[in-house]
Amino acid sequence: MSSLHPLADRTLVISGGSRGIGLAIALGAARLGANAVLLAKTSDPHPKLPGTVHTAVADIEAAGGKGLAVVGDVRNEEDVTRAVDAAVERFGGVDVVVNNASAIATEPTERLSSKKFDLMMDVNVRGTFLLTKAALPHLRKSSHAHVMTLAPPLNTSPHWLGAHPAYTLSKYGMTLLSLGWASEYAAAGIGFSCLWPQTYIATSAVSNLADGETLVAASRSPEIMADAATAILAMPPARANGRCFVDADVLAESGVTDLSGYGGGDDPKWDIFVDAPQAGSTP
Template sequence: MSRLQQRTVFITGGSRGIGRAIALACAREGANVVIAAKTDTPHPKLPGTIHTVAEEIRNAGGQALPLVLDVRDERQVRQRIDEAAGYFGGIDALVNNAGAIRLTGVENLKVSRYDLMHQVNARAVFTCSQAALPWLKESGGHILSLSPPLNLNTRWFSQYGPYTTTKYGMTMLSMGMAEEFRRYGIAVNCLWPKTLIATAAIEHEVGGPQLMAQGRKPEIMADAAVSILSRSADELTGQALIDEDVLRQDGVKDFEHYRYAAGDKPLLPDLFLD
């Protein structure tokens, strides 16, 4: 039986990259998938919209609901989550995937950009989780945030502390919610890649196409997310997990098919991992 059969998964930032990959993987496992993102119309430089991902899912025989969502708008967040729950009859999982990145220190970062990262990263975990809570109480569901383990090595603060603090904020909120919501049977975990993942954020914000060749495809994060979402709160909650570790626990030994580019270039570890 499919691991997520008839469960409804609400994914923020689901129009491309890791969010799209998670949406497709959940659909393959039988889930109803809500693709919630700002991208309603095609971007001139970036492929994918909420509608193209929904079409991919439907063409594969799955159930999808595309919803325009700006995670900074708390009223819209509540409306969209309730709309999705009404459409599918509830919500079983929330994936906090939407993210904003700028690897710049305090001296040269605009306040508006810091506000954006805070709102799309840490604050959105709060607003989306709070809005989904009534539905997750009913389902005994799962909250999964794409954020890293807490690593206080100063190297992760010295060059781009603003971004680091917003990503760590996601993890700290998740750790708190894991304990706060334990009495409801809701699992709350975080997931982070062991290696760089080849996405538009890497290409346009970090290091360009050459770095992508030393990364993995988003599908490794998607497969790890499905594994986590298929487990109960009794089995797994309050953890900051690494994609490869999750899949190794599932018995996966060969990770070569996840490489973005063929070859023997060494894979680059992702941020926040020593």
């Protein structure tokens, strides 16, 4: 670890970081010397999901960083405020927010319950709003402030708009918040960006699907998102501000074009909202 890395001694607050992509990003930052504060609900082991917010912090510290677990729900304003306050009390401030927590339900509209609709809006849109808002006074004081939201580039093709409109609304809502903040806080020196995977990522959300084993085999590992995230968070905030990144493109920009080490096989499954290359073209 170089003490000169832009993330060294920086403090990240990450929502939903007990496992999967959120934890991978926390670990990637920890290896560069960052502090990671995780706001997540999983205090006790889940029967179907690996790890808790406490085991995640242990992993972060084993990776060379400093971690802090805050058990709470990103939908709850008091929990979000408590997480930000804990980060400031323990580490002296907040430099980076990663809006990672997300809920997904892709049932057709007539089969989607209002409860699931509300959950997606509350976790995805409200949670992103609450955490970012709570951190903004502290981000203003940072010399390297970033807010990264795990949301897709806006793709208004009828195919994606019609695939699962409610989920799409919630994810595009996260993207629109990020793009809006990039403009609203253009003079504040904070880099607002979005990051989305080019392909499926091997997480519990994928493995627990009906054909999870097949999908995981065609998915890249969460480390590709972590490597892309740390590359973005190392940028000067102004360079990242207002941009929607795709993980593979970030790595290509960094000179990494061989992605085979991240798994997924020769033909990984393209993620939703990302248009797969046409036959005869290259990715």
